[in-house]
Amino acid sequence: MVRAQESPRARYREQTRSEIKQTALGQLAESGVGALALTRVAKEMGLSGPALYRYFANRDDLLSALIRDAYDDAAAAVGQAAAEARGRSPRERLEEMAGAYRAWAINEPHRYLLIQGAPVPGYVAPDDTRGRARAVLGPFLPVFANGTPEAGLAALVVEMTDWLAEDESVGAWVAEYAPDVLGDLRAPSYALAGAVLVWAQLHGSVGLEAAGNFTGMGHGGGTLLIAQLNLLADAFALD
Template sequence: MSDAPATRRERLRLQTLEEIKRHALAQIAEGGTGALSLNAIGKAMGMSGPAIYRYFPSRDAVLEALVTDGYAALTAALESAAAAATRRAPARRVEALGVAYRDWAVAQPHLYGMLFGLRPTGYRDPDEAIAAVNGSMVVLLQAIGAVVGDREAPAPADHLDRELARWSAARGYGPEVDPRTLRLGVLAWTRLHGVVGLELAGVLADMELDPVLLIEAEVRSIVAAAGGS
């Protein structure tokens, strides 16, 4: 049985929520998260301050919604890339994810910066945002796990492995993720983020370095460590 259609009031509320978020993203694109102002958004939309607070009780609530949406969009982009690369060899699927991660970030740098840049003091991602971003790591772990295959998985050996095991358990990735795959998955993300961050900051352009070549090199090193080629 399908859900009942939304009422006109519900549709208008959803439209208003989306409009508020669009204005908020525009503010962040122009001045970073510090520029986010509910009063300014209300003024731009022709709403009073008290009226806009009926939709979002605080600027952090707006930021939480934007971060959750952003993480979900990143996860969707990686899932789409993984689906498109299903017939490729496991190593090539990891490469496809690396390229997709970079392409998504470059296409919306202000959104990427909001997700992985500086946040207001005291801000913490809500559970909904963490669940949304978990999906992107799951996609990456699955791809790297396919490269690792059935090779013997060593028990967590050093302090980093133990930290990653605790983090994985807290995020609910499950015991089926072996330590090598988990370690390589997180290392892959930190390396991709490093290259993308340097590109968005203009550092690689100043150095006249091709970010795509760097992404490919980083992914190849992860694939090699996983036992692929």
């Protein structure tokens, strides 16, 4: 009986939280994260400040919710691309997943810049965002696990080996997305090295494009990204 009475209330609360987040995203798209304020959101929605605080404790609480959603949606885009590319060559899978990530970022640059742009002064992201960020990169791990890194990547591979030994959560991350490499002495380190490098490539190319820094230049963002990915795939001798 109590559950039946609480269910509509819970649904209304979730709906209102969703509307607040959508309003905040509109402000992000218009003015950037620095302009985000609960009082401004409340005014746009026709709510009082105290009413809004029933749904989010403060600006950082709202910001954390938006960041979680952005990571989750980016991870979903990459995960769907990984599923659709299953059975294709590692190089093709790499391109499909990176392309999906780029498409998500370019379609919603304000959300991409929220998680990959300049840090918000005074804001500290909650611990659970680390797992969400790793979920975005997770599908890339098996692509590189069976690669053969060129000699120039040896120092990075050593650092990834040390990271595995020092942090149990890293091993769990690899095990979740590339369980077939468990027990192999080198593949987990190769997988991590590839994931770190693809993150750097994505952040560099997609970040510049999302911020509008390719305007007036003679190349397309997708063309540049594919060129970078091919260089990375060559460095790991991917098929």
